[in-house]
Amino acid sequence: MKVVKTIAELKTIVNKAKENRHSIGLVPTMGYLHEGHLTLATVARNENDVVIMSIFVNPTQFGPNEDFESYPRDLERDVQLASTVGVDVIFAPSVEEMYPTDGGIYIRAGKQAEILCGATRPGHFDGVLQVVAKLFHLTEPNCAYFGQKDAQQVAIIQTMVRDYNFSLEIRTVPIVRELDGLAKSSRNVYLSEAERREAPAIFKALQIAHDEFLISRDAEKAIILARNYIEECTSGRIDYLQMLSYPDLRQVTEETKEVLIAAAVYIGKTRLIDNVIFSLKGALAHV
Amino acid sequence: MKVVKTIAELKTIVNKAKENRHSIGLVPTMGYLHEGHLTLATVARNENDVVIMSIFVNPTQFGPNEDFESYPRDLERDVQLASTVGVDVIFAPSVEEMYPTDGGIYIRAGKQAEILCGATRPGHFDGVLQVVAKLFHLTEPNCAYFGQKDAQQVAIIQTMVRDYNFSLEIRTVPIVRELDGLAKSSRNVYLSEAERREAPAIFKALQIAHDEFLISRDAEKAIILARNYIEECTSGRIDYLQMLSYPDLRQVTEETKEVLIAAAVYIGKTRLIDNVIFSLKGALAHV
Numbered sequence: 226m227k228v229v230k231t232i233a234e235l236k237t238i239v240n241k242a243k244e245n246r247h248s249i250g251l252v253p254t255m256g257y258l259h260e261g262h263l264t265l266a267t268v269a270r271n272e273n274d275v276v277i278m279s280i281f282v283n284p285t286q287f288g289p290n291e292d293f294e295s296y297p298r299d300l301e302r303d304v305q306l307a308s309t310v311g312v313d314v315i316f317a318p319s320v321e322e323m324y325p326t327d328g329g330i331y332i333r334a335g336k337q338a339e340i341l342c343g344a345t346r347p348g349h350f351d352g353v354l355q356v357v358a359k360l361f362h363l364t365e366p367n368c369a370y371f372g373q374k375d376a377q378q379v380a381i382i383q384t385m386v387r388d389y390n391f392s393l394e395i396r397t398v399p400i401v402r403e404l405d406g407l408a409k410s411s412r413n414v415y416l417s418e419a420e421r422r423e424a425p426a427i428f429k430a431l432q433i434a435h436d437e438f439l440i441s442r443d444a445e446k447a448i449i450l451a452r453n454y455i456e457e458c459t460s461g462r463i464d465y466l467q468m469l470s471y472p473d474l475r476q477v478t479e480e481t482k483e484v485l486i487a488a489a490v491y492i493g494k495t496r497l498i499d500n501v502i503f504s505l506k507g508a509l510a511h512v
Numbered sequence: 513m514k515v516v517k518t519i520a521e522l523k524t525i526v527n528k529a530k531e532n533r534h535s536i537g538l539v540p541t542m543g544y545l546h547e548g549h550l551t552l553a554t555v556a557r558n559e560n561d562v563v564i565m566s567i568f569v570n571p572t573q574f575g576p577n578e579d580f581e582s583y584p585r586d587l588e589r590d591v592q593l594a595s596t597v598g599v600d601v602i603f604a605p606s607v608e609e610m611y612p613t614d615g616g617i618y619i620r621a622g623k624q625a626e627i628l629c630g631a632t633r634p635g636h637f638d639g640v641l642q643v644v645a646k647l648f649h650l651t652e653p654n655c656a657y658f659g660q661k662d663a664q665q666v667a668i669i670q671t672m673v674r675d676y677n678f679s680l681e682i683r684t685v686p687i688v689r690e691l692d693g694l695a696k697s698s699r700n701v702y703l704s705e706a707e708r709r710e711a712p713a714i715f716k717a718l719q720i721a722h723d724e725f726l727i728s729r730d731a732e733k734a735i736i737l738a739r740n741y742i743e744e745c746t747s748g749r750i751d752y753l754q755m756l757s758y759p760d761l762r763q764v765t766e767e768t769k770e771v772l773i774a775a776a777v778y779i780g781k782t783r784l785i786d787n788v789i790f791s792l793k794g795a796l797a798h799v
Binding site: 232244246326327328329330331332333334335336337354355358359362363365381384385387388389390391392472473 | 519523531533613614615616617618619620621622623624641642645646649650652668671672674675676677678679759760
């Protein structure tokens with residue numbers, strides 16, 4: 226496995242892969258790898274000749290009061306972990322390497338970024354699109370791998386890829402869950418024993434909304450049932466619990482083909498997010 | 513020569529070229545080809561295995577009161593002309609083919625777009641970047657060819673390519689001039705005989721500013737001399753005449769490496785643009 230820190234070194238590897246007609250899989254991360262990242266890399270490994278993992282804590286997606294400086298970093302540990310799942314190249318540039326110039330051209334993520342997690346993080350998804358566009362151009366991947374856990378992020382990136390004709394495929398890797406349904410997260414360790422027992426109610430609530438919507442096609446009723454379930458079964462506070470079209474993130478209508486139900490819930494002081502995405506065409510067959 | 517109207521057909525050609533390791537040159541146009549476009553295509557022909565010319569009147573770069581509907585179109589004539597200079601593929605999509613969806617993600621051109629020609633065309637360069645980014649992704653060119661005549665457009669596109677790490681080179685093809693120095697333009701035919709005699713003063717003024725700046729390094733004085741020359745030698749009205757760093761389009765400082773002097777002048781009712789770009793490092797050698 227190679228660890229490269231400059232664009233020049235990365236480009237040499239990418240150009241050689243292209244010359245050899247090797248397919249490239251990109252796994253963009255901010256490092257401090259956990260099981261989710263390794264799952265993405267494993268899927269990328271299965272589907273590509275060359276797997277590039279980027280490790281870059283991107284300053285432009287942090288707000289002025291957010292934790293860019295204190296965001297955890299441990300490149301040595303990340304390199305060790307990435308090597309266990311067959312990553313070929315780690316691209317770990319400095320901020321200066323990624324942003325040596327600023328000509329004032331920015332990508333604006335638009336309405337999709339104003340809701341869900343974006344409501345409390347203005348500019349966050351603009352920064353995500355900026356770094357993702359740069360990484361796509363730098364690594365010229367055939368496929369790029371993202372976790373479905375960050376459903377809004379994936380939706381916005383998919384919209385950019387679609388509307389700007391990027392020549393690559395976005396692969397969304399399903400949420401990995403504990404046996405009781407709780408979505409795996411680095412933050413689950415913050416939960417007390419009692420909170421940990423409550424936390425699976427989030428996924429259960431998403432399932433309730435899903436089942437209700439498939440029967441009644443009443444999005445409002447489905448969301449109310451799910452909210453009630455969380456409020457009755459947990460001590461948690463709901464940040465959001467919404468049903469939207471996917472990947473557009475607009476109101477569900479009769480034309481909607483893919484549906485996202487997404488939730489963010491504070492269990493104690495820990496904010497947990499989870500979601501389900503399903504196709505209405507496929508789903509109708511089950512009704 | 514092939515004329516394709518769908519992205520699917522274009523992608524088949526691009527993918528085949530990539531498989532054969534053929535280099536691709538892209539010449540983006542809005543059609544109604546003139547000598548300038550054909551010069552771009554000729555340069556692209558010399559430097560690439562496959563030359564793709566796009567012909568697309570892009571609605572998103574026209575303001576609400578501009579001439580999108582009445583912009584001249586003649587695909588049959590364009591196809592004929594392009595074939596004379598060795599273009600391999602014409603990509604002439606419909607608006608629906610280029611913009612089937614709108615997820616609300618936009619590129620904003622920033623400060624570079626607020627001056628010169630952008631001052632009177634808000635949003636114009638945003639639309640240019642949108643269509644150019646799409647065309648770059650669709651055709652995956654090694655080089656893309658633009659005329660220096662539209663210096664601000666090239667500067668903004670170069671900034672996007674640089675800051676977003678597009679994997680291609682922008683080639684700027686010099687301005688083609690009449691024997692008396694007037695920049696060639698489709699609009700020169702609108703000039704009366706008397707106006708036509710005045711028009712070369714624009715290029716002469718740019719040269720005066722260039723020469724003065726190389727001697728005195730006094731941008732303000734250089735611009736005043738050039739303005740005076742146009743005001744004394746023509747009946748024209750200056751829209752702008754400015755010296756800026758290139759491609760950043762900021763004030764010229766001691767760090768500036770490339771300089772743009774750009775002018776837009778109404779001669780009668782006809783708005784003519786022209787510019788000179790020069791390297792201060794190279795230019796110093798002449799002093």
